[in-house]
Amino acid sequence: MTNWLATTIIVVSLLGAAYSLVAVLRDRAMDWGHLIALGLVEVLLVLQAVLGFVKLADDQGPKDSATFVGYLLGILLIPAAGAGWGMLERSRWGPGVIVVACLSVAVMIVRMDQIWTGDV
Structure with missing residues (x-):
């Protein structure tokens, strides 16, 4: 895993969750800001997937x-x-x-980092 990218994904997804929570508390429906936040998270996740597969192919990955x-x-x-359902x-x-x-994305990134480092 790439640490700076994992941290960026966690921060962006937590900011997206906070932005969405404000909409929930204000009794608002989903808007373009939510889609943009999810799109940004998705782009970062695709980048993480590409880098992850490159590192796995280079035999730098975890045991499992x-x-x-x-x-x-x-x-x-x-x-x-989430975007479709929302x-x-x-x-x-x-x-x-x-x-x-x-929040699920943030938790899964933390879990992926634990698997990567062997802190299972």
């Missing part, structure tokens, strides 16, 4: 590379699923879905 690859591919689905839910719970999606 299958679990890491599962997380690496699975995490890519979360922002897209757009379908036109109440305050649309941004609530995005809060959960962004």
Whole structure:
């Protein structure tokens, strides 16, 4: 894993969760800002996936590379699923879905770093 990128993903996803939580508390539906936040998280995750696979191909990965690859591919689905579900839910719970999606991304990045470093 690339530490600076993992930290950036965590910070951006937590900021996205905070922005979405404000919308939930204000009883607002999802807007373009939420989609932009999720899009930014997705771009960072794709970059992490590319760098992760390059490092795995160069034999720099963790001992349990299958679990890491599962997380690496699975995490890519979360922002897209959150955006789709959030757009379908036109109440305050649309941004609530995005809060959960962004928090899930942050937790999965921390878990991927634990797998990478062997601190399982």
